[in-house]
Amino acid sequence: MTESDGAGSRHGGPPAAAAAQKMCKHTDSSDEVLLEKKGGAGIITLNRPKALNALNLSMIQQIYPQIKAWEQDPETFLIIIKGTGGKAFCAGGDIRAITDAGKVGDKLAQDFFREEYTLNNAIGTCKKPYVALIDGITMGGGVGLSVHGHFRVATEKTLFAMPETAIGLFPDVGGGYFLPRLSGKIGYYLALTGFRLKGRDVLKAGIATHFVESEKLPDLEKDLIALKSASKENIADLLNSYHVKSKIDQEKKFVLDEHMEKINSLFSANSMEEIVKKLKEDGSPFAIKQLETINKMSPTSLKMTLKQLREGASMSLQDVLTMEYRLSQACMRGHDFYEGVRAVLIDKDQSPRWKPAALEEVSDEFVDNCFKPLGNNDLKL
Numbered sequence: 001m002t003e004s005d006g007a008g009s010r011h012g013g014p015p016a017a018a019a020a021q022k023m024c025k026h027t028d029s030s031d032e033v034l035l036e037k038k039g040g041a042g043i044i045t046l047n048r049p050k051a052l053n054a055l056n057l058s059m060i061q062q063i064y065p066q067i068k069a070w071e072q073d074p075e076t077f078l079i080i081i082k083g084t085g086g087k088a089f090c091a092g093g094d095i096r097a098i099t100d101a102g103k104v105g106d107k108l109a110q111d112f113f114r115e116e117y118t119l120n121n122a123i124g125t126c127k128k129p130y131v132a133l134i135d136g137i138t139m140g141g142g143v144g145l146s147v148h149g150h151f152r153v154a155t156e157k158t159l160f161a162m163p164e165t166a167i168g169l170f171p172d173v174g175g176g177y178f179l180p181r182l183s184g185k186i187g188y189y190l191a192l193t194g195f196r197l198k199g200r201d202v203l204k205a206g207i208a209t210h211f212v213e214s215e216k217l218p219d220l221e222k223d224l225i226a227l228k229s230a231s232k233e234n235i236a237d238l239l240n241s242y243h244v245k246s247k248i249d250q251e252k253k254f255v256l257d258e259h260m261e262k263i264n265s266l267f268s269a270n271s272m273e274e275i276v277k278k279l280k281e282d283g284s285p286f287a288i289k290q291l292e293t294i295n296k297m298s299p300t301s302l303k304m305t306l307k308q309l310r311e312g313a314s315m316s317l318q319d320v321l322t323m324e325y326r327l328s329q330a331c332m333r334g335h336d337f338y339e340g341v342r343a344v345l346i347d348k349d350q351s352p353r354w355k356p357a358a359l360e361e362v363s364d365e366f367v368d369n370c371f372k373p374l375g376n377n378d379l380k381l
Contacts, residue, residue: 033059035066039225040077042070042128046145049085055141056094057112063145064119071127077230079126080221081145082133089134089158090142095167099341102332113172113328114379116141117321120174121381124148124317129235131224134158134202135214144173147207148317150232151239154208155217156199156248163194165297167344168336168352170305170327176312177320182206184260185267191305192267192275193293197255204254210243259286266290270310272302272359298336298352299359303367311371318381323371325379330370 028034034045044063046053070076083089093116101108123130123145132146135155140162146152154160162171162179171179171191179187186205189195203211212220220242227234256263266282269275276294279287294302304327312320331337335355343352356362 032056033062035062037076040075040227040230041225042066042073042076042079043221043225044079044081046081046083046090049083049087051094052088052091052137053083053085053142054091054094055116055145056097057108057115060112060115060119064115064122067119067122067126076128077227078129078131078224078235079149080131080133080224081149082217082221083136083142086136088137088142089132090139090145091137092140092142093173095341095345098332099338103338109332110329110377113325116144116173117325117379118381120144120148121318121321124174124177126150129230129232131235131239133217133221134160134208135217138202139163140171141173143175143207147178148174151210151235152208153210153212153217153220153239154199154202155212155214157214158202158208159196159198160202160205160207161194161196162191163196165192165301165305166194166340168298168301168334168338168340168354169331170301170308170324172324172328174317174320174324176308176324177315177317178207180309180313184264186256186260186263188267188306188309189256189263189290191309192272192297192302193290194297195293200249200252201255205256210239211246211248212239212242213246213248216242216246262286272299272306275306276359298340298354299356299362300334300336300354300366301340302359303362304330304370307367307371321381322379326372326374327370329374329377 032048034047036043048054067079070079098109098112126149129151130149131151131153132149133153134146136157137159138146139160143160143162162175164171175191179191181187183206197205200211202208223238224235227238262282262284266278266287267275269278276291279291308323308327311323339352339354343349
């Protein structure tokens, strides 16, 4: 979920059964998502280049049944997902549509998150090897389409971020699962500050599994399609063979290398207030910069996110997504999400007026409430 202010989305895609029957019929270049079978590979192409391939409900409703169908198909050995247009893999969920729906209590504000997280889970539990070619901008919802799969191939053009705290949301799509599992406290840092990782750093942070030069992706894809028996091992060997030949930025140190010690100590605190206190006490240029960033974020989002990651660290992906669905609905009921979207995506004045405006004013009781079960409305995976 994030920064895309993509063109209005078409809701109400085909129901699952109809979509499964129409397997692979989505190959018209005007379709928002292309689903094709080539060789032993099922290929999903996100095709909204003008909207940086932002994910809308109609696309989710086409991708999910297709993954399920390919999973059952003995002639499909692997699934590849990529984006068109050369700029983005997927810049996030179609936030504008969700905002409009949430304001008027339209069901889309429930359906979108429910179906998106169900798709994230399908990717995380997919029985066929799943290869995401994350060439270009990969944020929020785009991370959810890639990070839970077996293989994530970054390029020098990859730009990763989970910038949700800046729009009054939280790093969803399973962020509560993968972020706290990154080394040290890197995931907490990325989640709270929205820091952007570029190119090979996406691999070094543990978000990508391989690094391949962007111009080599068409060759890699051809070789993947041509694999006669596409076991996970064969695919890993093929990806590794490309990976070792990629020389771009090979010598460069990880961008966060020199700050890792500080990140691990400063972001290990139990509360947002404590993190802020530690940053102030540290006083280094790095710490001051993080303080400035954190001060711009929604205080409610920050507290929600810290609890989300701390809880998610020991939960299954399914339990994390169920928890995140509860949080998504708390955001839909609240103030900051609409205000964040207004400030960042609509009016673009970059001056959100958060309510409450300070961390101290966001009570633990309020945050705990956001995590409460929704009874019959809970996400069931």
